[in-house]
Amino acid sequence: MKATHLTTPHHKPRTRRLPKSAAALLVVVGLIAGLAACSSAQHQADPGFAVPGATAPGTSGTPTSAGPTATPTSAQSAVPTGTTAPSSASPASAHKSPTGTATTSQTSATPAHSASTSETNTSLAGRIQPGVAYQGVATEYAAADGNGACLFGPAADMMIAAMNELDYQNSEACGAHILVRAANGATVTVLITNECPYPCAPGQLDLSQQAFAKIADPKAGRISISWQLISPATSNNISIRYKAGSSQYWCGIQVIGERNPVGRLEISTGSGWQQLPRASYNYFLSASGVGCGKAIRITDIFGEQLTTAAFPVEPDVVQPAQAQFAQH
Structure with a gap:
């Protein structure tokens, strides 16, 4: 026995007709809904329209998102989690280093010769700062009578040296007493009377042959050293x-x-x-x-x-x- 379909080419589906009064009621409801939808669309498009009870942007109500949260760029400062940001920073007391670490505005001398010549410091020293040990090499030269670029004249004591061009700094190193220490612990104190031009490197001292012999075998010719400025005892006047x-x-x-x-x-x-x-x-x-x-x-x-x-x-x-x- 074949199954029969409710809707076949021979039979149209039957529809239920509403009474005229019900149909009229539906038309009126549809018109009212259409007018309400149109009014709502106009309100949403009008930026000056305020819904009663809503909070306008920028007031103390719950803020609305204006888009994706901006991520600080490298030019912006970010406060680490759990750290309270200061209300203001005093340029006189601190500044930001390139790494973002706060450092004091005053800097201290380092072996890299970052010394300041500012008269606000306690020292008028140039590149060679007192109390700082510098690393370099010592070479040796025949100093003859000891006269050199500093124009002191013949030296009474041949414990003298020539300073590399950078640290010589336009003769500011002239007259400096330098304590030189070799890797073997031997030391000698020399007076800067001369300049050692290129290829003498920053930190290098060219000692007189007599001074070099105090700390190393002259055959070595070149040794690693550390050196620093000293203020020696003396009974002489200027x-x-x-x-x-x-x-x-x-x-x-x-x-x-x-x-x-x-x-x-x-x-x-x-x-x-x-x-x-x-x-x-x-x-x-x-x-x-x-x-x-x-x-x-x-x-x-x-x-x-x-x-x-x-x-x-x-x-x-x-x-x-x-x-x-x-x-x-």
Whole structure:
């Protein structure tokens, strides 16, 4: 027996017709729903429309998301989890390092020679800072009578050395007393009287043959060392020398026999003090002659000042001064 279908080509499905009153009611309901939907669409499209009881963006209500949360870029500072960010940062007390670590605005000297020459520091030292041990190599050279780029003249003691060009720093290293220590523990103290140009590397000292022999076999020729600036004991006072060719119209002034390196030299102008620039050959120059033959004020790298009486402008004559810097 075959199954029969309710809907076949021969039979149309029967539909139930509604009464006229019910149909009219449905039409009215449809019109009302359509008008409500249209009004709702207009309200959503109108940014000035406010739904009663809703909180406008930017007020104290629950905020709405404006999109994906922004991720801080490398240029933005992020506070680590559990850390309270300060309300403000004082530029005078701290700054951000490239790694984001807060460091003090004051920096300390390092073997990389990051020393400051600012007069706000306690030291007027240049690249060679007191109290810092530097690493390098020692070589040796025939120093003849000991005279060199610092123009001190023949040396009474051949425990001398030439400083590499970078650390020589326009003659600021001249007159520095350096304690040199070899890997075997042997030490020697040398006076910087000369400059060692390239290929001498930063940190390198070129010792006189006599000084090199104090710490190593001369046949070695080149050894690893550490070295540092010292303030030695001495019974000698400083001296002043005017450069050859000096007069009342132009003069160069040199300090000799200083315990500590000279950081600044000033001459009296009658109404005050004028600082003189330092030449690479270790003289302080008055190009206009101002102060030549007048009182001199000398400051070491520790900030101590010595004031001498007026010296006559006698070129190439060593004139003793009755003063010396304190030991540190």
